[in-house]
Amino acid sequence: MPDLSTIRTLLSQEYDLKPSVELAEATKDIYAKVDRVISPADWAIFAPYVVAINRLKKQRNAVILAHNYMTPEIYHGIADHVGDSLQLAIMATKVTEDVIVQCGVHFMAETSKILNPSKTVLMPDMAAGCSLAESITAEGVAEMRAKYPGAPVVSYVNTTAEVKAASDICCTSANALQIVEAMDGDTVIMTPDRYLAQNVANQSTKKVVFWEGSCIVHELYTAEDLRAYRESDPEVKIIAHPECTPEVVAEADFTGSTSGIIDWLHRHNPAKAMLVTECSMAANISDELPDVEFAKPCNMCPYMKKITLEKVLYTLHTMTQEVIVDPQIAEKACLSVTRMIDLSQSLAKSA
Numbered sequence: 001m002p003d004l005s006t007i008r009t010l011l012s013q014e015y016d017l018k019p020s021v022e023l024a025e026a027t028k029d030i031y032a033k034v035d036r037v038i039s040p041a042d043w044a045i046f047a048p049y050v051v052a053i054n055r056l057k058k059q060r061n062a063v064i065l066a067h068n069y070m071t072p073e074i075y076h077g078i079a080d081h082v083g084d085s086l087q088l089a090i091m092a093t094k095v096t097e098d099v100i101v102q103c104g105v106h107f108m109a110e111t112s113k114i115l116n117p118s119k120t121v122l123m124p125d126m127a128a129g130c131s132l133a134e135s136i137t138a139e140g141v142a143e144m145r146a147k148y149p150g151a152p153v154v155s156y157v158n159t160t161a162e163v164k165a166a167s168d169i170c171c172t173s174a175n176a177l178q179i180v181e182a183m184d185g186d187t188v189i190m191t192p193d194r195y196l197a198q199n200v201a202n203q204s205t206k207k208v209v210f211w212e213g214s215c216i217v218h219e220l221y222t223a224e225d226l227r228a229y230r231e232s233d234p235e236v237k238i239i240a241h242p243e244c245t246p247e248v249v250a251e252a253d254f255t256g257s258t259s260g261i262i263d264w265l266h267r268h269n270p271a272k273a274m275l276v277t278e279c280s281m282a283a284n285i286s287d288e289l290p291d292v293e294f295a296k297p298c299n300m301c302p303y304m305k306k307i308t309l310e311k312v313l314y315t316l317h318t319m320t321q322e323v324i325v326d327p328q329i330a331e332k333a334c335l336s337v338t339r340m341i342d343l344s345q346s347l348a349k350s351a
């Protein structure tokens with residue numbers, strides 16, 4: 001990908017991207033969803049990009065799948081579908097348009113390509129990785145199999161296609177416990193997130209052994225910080241993601257995937273909530289939960305934040321940044337992901 005100044009020069013030759021009060025007014029319906037978190041002056045900067053991307057999406061027959069951690073201007077301004085990792089994977093299987101633009105991180109784009117290989121999957125910044133996906137290779141999975149012969153390998157979707165292909169089944173934060181419980185045998189290998197694995201182990205009947213990876217965003221939270229926060233504000237509900245340490249999870253009123261967190265907030269509508277997860281979550285849902293006051297401490301994912309409106313516009317304009325997965329690896333990885341989706345859906349039906 002060219003550097004940002006080259007991207008900006010190219011875009012300015014093709015589009016009028018100057019801040020525009022007229023385009024801000026023309027997109028006021030979208031702005032109404034973000035007016036708590038984006039100032040009118042900033043929306044006048046974003047609006048020309050939002051208009052250009054939404055127009056170009058139609059010309060290219062493209063759809064934008066965006067993770068809950070995307071910035072509000074992406075989440076509300078240009079995304080066609082938003083969700084957690086499981087929802088985005090299921091959505092990818094259903095896309096009928098020619099092109100998928102993945103606003104999220106690289107493993108999510110790979111998952112879309114694996115599940116819907118005839119589509120062109122574009123990634124606005126190939127460097128949008130993930131500390132978990134980078135922590136393990138297929139050799140690491142083989143090492144775990146050698147250490148625990150016969151134990152099934154459940155790999156988090158936050159892994160490369162090679163790791164998915166070397167695993168028996170995938171899981172996400174929305175279904176990890178159910179998937180582990182459904183495995184044969186007493187011992188289950190989980191990769192690569194040690195904290196997700198420990199949190200599952202605390203609720204599981206299985207012996208869970210795990211790889212030592214971690215999320216650089218969620219591991220920053222400490223139980224001491226949360227206790228201090230609760231002491232200073234006893235009314236606050238603390239809602240954590242299961243990539244946090246077990247000590248942090250023990251302090252939380254609820255723990256779940258990003259979409260699980262949104263569902264919980266809708267069901268409980270607390271006066272105050274602290275989301276122990278990535279910063280954009282609270283910003284994205286503040287419009288649909290107007291009665292909830294969100295406490296500010298949060299950590300930013302540097303990978304997710306690589307995705308910006310200008311990179312999305314550049315990617316769609318040039319139709320570059322295509323995600324390619326070796327077909328043999330994709331075939332095996334697809335088995336692990338579809339096994340997860342099928343099992344997750346059948347368990348949800350029988351619940």
Ligand code: 13P
Binds near residue numbers: 083158173243258
């Ligand atoms: P979920 O949205 O599946 O909970 O995942 C969180 C995450 O860290 C994705 O990178």
Ligand code: SF4
Binds near residue numbers: 129131243302304
């Ligand atoms: Fe990876 Fe953590 Fe960022 Fe999610 S929040 S993409 S798990 S580093």
